[in-house]
Amino acid sequence: MAKITASVYTSHVPAIGAAIDTGKTTDPYWVPLFKGYEPSRSWMEASKPDVIFLVYNDHATAFSLEMIPTFAIGCAAEFKPADEGYGPRPVPTVIGHPELASHIAQSVIQDDFDLTIVNKMDVDHGLTVPLNLLCGSPDAWPCPVIPFAVNVVQYPVPSGRRCYNLGKAIRKAIESYDEALKVQIWGTGGMSHQLQGPRAGLINREWDNAWLDTLIADPEAAAAVPHIDYVREAGSEGIELVMWLIARGAMDDVAGGPAPKLAHRFYHVPASNTGVGHLILENQ
Amino acid sequence: MAKITASVYTSHVPAIGAAIDTGKTTDPYWVPLFKGYEPSRSWMEASKPDVIFLVYNDHATAFSLEMIPTFAIGCAAEFKPADEGYGPRPVPTVIGHPELASHIAQSVIQDDFDLTIVNKMDVDHGLTVPLNLLCGSPDAWPCPVIPFAVNVVQYPVPSGRRCYNLGKAIRKAIESYDEALKVQIWGTGGMSHQLQGPRAGLINREWDNAWLDTLIADPEAAAAVPHIDYVREAGSEGIELVMWLIARGAMDDVAGGPAPKLAHRFYHVPASNTGVGHLILENQ
Amino acid sequence: MALDKPYKDVPGTTIFDADQSRKGYHLNQFCMSLMKADNRARFKADERAYLDEWLMTEDQKQAVLARDLNRCIALGGNIYFLAKIGATDGKSFQQMAGSMTGMSEEQYRDMMIKGGRSVEGNRYIGEDGDAQAHHQPQGGKKD
């Protein structure tokens, strides 16, 4: 049976992608950030999964206002990097895992999560920047990736609790797949940032770090945080953090297993407008 | 506050639309069918709602295989009749109710139903045929309509229980809307039919009528029917009946109120390939 | 396969699940294209040339050209998509459904007027109803 080996959490700031694409990773501004991901890249090489289930949000890229799915699972064979207005990022095409994705879709829809199944989709920086941060800039990504997009753009967005419970259902689905795959689940976006209005530039280092503590040690409590707290404390785009709860809800301890091992933790301000947080949790 | 006054249930066979559009409603083949809806049209004129919340399924019309939402709510100002391959039906454009639709979307998404919000969509016979059956062929439909599309084309489709619970959440949403609107909720599709393979043409009159009995008197039991029973007993397209459970779940009795009044019941075989069922239930 | 399929024991019936959908993706998307009048006209003018614009298998193209809907379904087609081919041909859903049963149009229509196909013997594979494989083709061909 397939098994979730670890969960990875990281912000997915577009400027990080731009720094990579334009060769600025060694600029003094960017050095501390990329240094924080060096242990993650070593870890990733040592712990290579067979599939990554990657939770992210589409930033008005694949989904316009014509159709806004709350949860969308990518079941296609491949997903091309999107043109977000600057031309497509020069990164590899993402290879999907249609069989596992379909299996997860079937399982969680029958568990009362009302997914939208997507068979054609371009993927934006929300998905590709985390891959760069953990895998560098290879000619091909190291394994298939199942993109899972969450609406955090137009309100109402799903609650933290809903995301957490979805993580539990995804875990159950993956663990019932009849092939011995090592699967990682990633939650991306956040942490504190606001990209709009006179309050743009808000960063809340204390709140971010307290939230990381809670996510690690007491995910139930993290799942109970209401939307308004994210907006008020972590800026309007801080709401992206609900996506981390999907990954956290899929870990063994939530289903009665042992607490995960914290393999890496990193926090850095700023990357462009954003407080960058990053965790790696391993199932034991 | 808005109020659900009644629920209406009806099959939505494309051939009925074709009979209307080509002036064949007085042909001997069609007379018994349209006669069965005469009381419904009188009832509709006497009980005109302010808004119809119309649950139907898209038949590979607005939604291709690129994106398949489990539940999609139409929040647009209008919806045009689709060209399903024969040219668009000559029926009025459907006027939406964006404010109530958005309110319902916000409410039920916060109640853990993961809707897809749709702001642009053409509507097919699944939505327009029921409007004809209850309203005739006017120059304009009698009131705004909120289209609510359910995936019953690609498996896994939502369970009967999930649909029933969604109905409860929709009721709660409608009853919390701060304008005194009379709202009808319609469930369409079914009853027994199979449109594919050597088993095409299957009709199960006994099963259909027993299911109607159960839906009226014991909706919990109807909601517990598993998918496979619909397929086995009512044909592969009989699965459309899960949509009736959304309307049924929104009725007062399900929330502890009095049992609804059966204002009309009708059953007829065949319309083209289909066993046609029809109910009107009024809240007391 | 990893998908649980409790519907595999129903005779004469193909459930359009994720596996079928993957198999039939381009076939079904070709069908969707026939919802535009221009495309219907181009398809009618030269079916083969139009089909060659799509990433369909040769088997799928042949099944479309032959209007063999059972074969189309076996190759991943879904009836709601395939219905766009019938619409382009000016066929009704009854004609399309009937074409999959081996019955003549008249036989099928008569069966429907008499109340449709009975479920008796057609619930599980291995019973003796008219939709079972050992009674194929139904209708006319009595040899």
Place this chain on the structure above:
Amino acid sequence: MALDKPYKDVPGTTIFDADQSRKGYHLNQFCMSLMKADNRARFKADERAYLDEWLMTEDQKQAVLARDLNRCIALGGNIYFLAKIGATDGKSFQQMAGSMTGMSEEQYRDMMIKGGRSVEGNRYIGEDGDAQAHHQPQGGKKD
């Protein structure tokens, strides 16, 4: 309005909810169109003519022409959509975000390097933080 909006008391912040989405539908869909290189070129060649192809209000068009993102947001725009205009202009997200604060690009960048804008005084409307209306515009204009 019937939507419950607990987020109305956060200063300097517009939550993109169904009401905003409805107001900004055509503005945001115009922005989406800039994801195609051809459309970006056409927009750059004649902004006004390109905008006139869309069912936007004159206010929305003026706000786009003036690159007044705060005004665009007030008229229903969402930053992830509006970012396509910035991308077309070759602006970064930091430049776009900063442009809404009344600060110069340098002031905003410096604030971010120093750890960003403090949440203190900026949680509720009526406090005394730098994002409150009575401190607008922020940055340069000290008069």
